[in-house]
Amino acid sequence: MEQDYRSYYASHVGEVQKRWERALEAEDFMAVLVHSGTPMYSFLDDYQYAFRPNPHFLSWLPLTHHADSALLIVPGERPTLFYYQPDDYWYLPPSDPEPWWADHFNIEVVRDAADWRPGLDRHLPDASLRMGDIAAIGDSPSLAGEFAADWINPERLIDRFHIARSRKTPYEIACIAEAARRAARAHVEAENAFREGESEFGIHMRYLAACEHTDAQLPYGNIVALNTHGAVLHYQERERSVPSEVRSFLIDGGCTVNAYASDITRTYARQNGEFADLISAMDSLELDLVGRVHAGVDYKELFLQSHLEISRILVSFGIINASAEDAVESGLSSVFYPHGLGHFLGLQTHDVAGFIDNDGREIPRPEGHPALRLTRVLEVDNVLTIEPGLYFIETLLNQWRNQNDASMINWDRVEALAPYGGVRIEDNVVVTETGCDNLTRKAFAGVQ
Numbered sequence: 001m002e003q004d005y006r007s008y009y010a011s012h013v014g015e016v017q018k019r020w021e022r023a024l025e026a027e028d029f030m031a032v033l034v035h036s037g038t039p040m041y042s043f044l045d046d047y048q049y050a051f052r053p054n055p056h057f058l059s060w061l062p063l064t065h066h067a068d069s070a071l072l073i074v075p076g077e078r079p080t081l082f083y084y085q086p087d088d089y090w091y092l093p094p095s096d097p098e099p100w101w102a103d104h105f106n107i108e109v110v111r112d113a114a115d116w117r118p119g120l121d122r123h124l125p126d127a128s129l130r131m132g133d134i135a136a137i138g139d140s141p142s143l144a145g146e147f148a149a150d151w152i153n154p155e156r157l158i159d160r161f162h163i164a165r166s167r168k169t170p171y172e173i174a175c176i177a178e179a180a181r182r183a184a185r186a187h188v189e190a191e192n193a194f195r196e197g198e199s200e201f202g203i204h205m206r207y208l209a210a211c212e213h214t215d216a217q218l219p220y221g222n223i224v225a226l227n228t229h230g231a232v233l234h235y236q237e238r239e240r241s242v243p244s245e246v247r248s249f250l251i252d253g254g255c256t257v258n259a260y261a262s263d264i265t266r267t268y269a270r271q272n273g274e275f276a277d278l279i280s281a282m283d284s285l286e287l288d289l290v291g292r293v294h295a296g297v298d299y300k301e302l303f304l305q306s307h308l309e310i311s312r313i314l315v316s317f318g319i320i321n322a323s324a325e326d327a328v329e330s331g332l333s334s335v336f337y338p339h340g341l342g343h344f345l346g347l348q349t350h351d352v353a354g355f356i357d358n359d360g361r362e363i364p365r366p367e368g369h370p371a372l373r374l375t376r377v378l379e380v381d382n383v384l385t386i387e388p389g390l391y392f393i394e395t396l397l398n399q400w401r402n403q404n405d406a407s408m409i410n411w412d413r414v415e416a417l418a419p420y421g422g423v424r425i426e427d428n429v430v431v432t433e434t435g436c437d438n439l440t441r442k443a444f445a446g447v448q
């Protein structure tokens with residue numbers, strides 16, 4: 001039995017406090033207020049968009065749907081949470097704070113969304129400090145007017161918090177591992193639904209039921225793609241009808257635990273044959289790439305290696321008439337593999353600090369690869385995805401045919417495989433000194 005994330009929470013709060021105190025000192029702030037956010041309404045309507053708290057607020061607290069709460073961090077002091085719990089009968093108010101997390105904070109329950117302001121006055125009576133010495137982090141309109149504009153989300157301070165968030169604590173890793181187990185159960189159920197001949201819509205509903213999430217609780221909109229829809233990288237529809245011939249299924253879906261995400265992709269063929277073989281080849285490649293992950297690896301290099309490896313698969317399946325090296329050199333590999341190898345994963349599916357070094361300097365993407373989302377040298381306790389893909393995308397194939405050497409592609413082979421859409425295999429891994437821990441494979445192995 002995996003250890004419950006709650007058992008790591010006290011040390012998580014202690015670690016975050018240390019990291020934030022160092023950042024505040026380096027940037028010369030005496031305190032910071034973190035606002036959880038304010039619900040947004042659709043224009044001229046009282047419809048509320050699904051609310052997601054400020055991820056910096058979530059990095060302290062497992063309060064995944066709490067609007068208008070605020071957290072005050074003063075170095076050397078226990079953090080104070082202004083916990084918004086209105087007396088309301090239109091909506092269900094947030095329940096009372098639970099001891100497992102609340103015991104680590106001074107909690108002041110407030111009944112009005114604006115009541116963190118008098119709370120702040122009680123803790124930091126000199127209001128002039130807010131115009132220079134106290135920072136605020138968040139997007140709530142209520143921060144304006146209370147803080148100097150330059151001290152709301154100061155970039156250098158946020159960069160420091162982002163860099164800190166790239167090294168996950170044991171609590172965070174336990175939450176992501178739990179999110180992976182939850183998603184693995186749902187993926188297995190989705191595969192069953194596919195084999196039973198369900199529509200995209202039907203498969204999606206089975207996924208949600210298996211992980212007990214609503215759509216709004218998913219870290220991102222599931223990609224549930226039959227046949228050629230697998231070649232639409234962020235395919236967002238759910239067809240209600242079943243295609244006359246079902247050939248393939250690509251599903252990219254995650255779950256959340258205390259707002260920490262998993263992000264997992266699998267591809268399946270309905271029958272044995274060439275596409276099934278292509279899936280096997282991509283699965284072996286994905287595991288091989290995961291095997292190359294360890295602290296000190298430059299992710300840009302691993303990404304470029306993945307282009308060469310995918311080109312080798314293209315050669316061995318007779319899809320291209322060129323050497324793997326020429327396919328990478330000419331940009332042909334990007335016709336079939338037009339996205340990055342992966343990204344950091346955490347409170348955000350595409351988590352922060354992917355493009356900056358530990359001093360906050362930008363690390364540019366390799367030329368010709370605008371979609372890569374991670375350019376860092378990997379460190380212990382980074383959590384990231386490895387997700388190579390190979391697709392038959394009509395737009396990109398046509399572009400190549402019109403603008404480049406069309407004979408480099410074996411068009412008969414493309415025509416035979418295009419009805420299957422594409423393949424992506426995606427796992428979530430934790431970087432260690434000598435390798436990595438594959439949370440996703442472990443999670444699938446544990447599904448009964």
Ligand SMILES: [Mn+2]
Pocket residue numbers: 263342343385387426
């Ligand atoms: Mn991903």
